[in-house]
Amino acid sequence: MPHDLVCRKCGKSTPYDGVAGGAPCQHCGYKIPHIYVLFGMLPFLLYFGTLLAIEIIFRPPIPDELKILGGMAGLVLLWYIYARWSQRGT
Numbered sequence: 001m002p003h004d005l006v007c008r009k010c011g012k013s014t015p016y017d018g019v020a021g022g023a024p025c026q027h028c029g030y031k032i033p034h035i036y037v038l039f040g041m042l043p044f045l046l047y048f049g050t051l052l053a054i055e056i057i058f059r060p061p062i063p064d065e066l067k068i069l070g071g072m073a074g075l076v077l078l079w080y081i082y083a084r085w086s087q088r089g090t
């Protein structure tokens with residue numbers, strides 16, 4: 001599923017084939033124009049780590065259904081914010 005993403009160096013749109021880091025940039029030849037795709041995993045790991053820590057440490061007295069729902073809502077929000085951030089300046 002080829003998809004265009006913004007190059008990290010020159011800011012122009014270049015194809016991203018889904019491989020980590022992607023192919024070199026078409027415009028400036030930068031080798032890893034989409035390195036933030038890798039860094040993009042970090043907030044999600046942190047997010048789940050935080051949820052797990054809260055669950056273990058505080059044991060909030062709310063139903064599991066609400067926890068799952070709240071977790072998913074937070075994840076979608078985080079995803080949206082990240083998508084906006086990663087495509088900024090276009």
Ligand SMILES: [Zn+2]
Nearest residue numbers: 007010025028
């Ligand atoms: Zn470039």
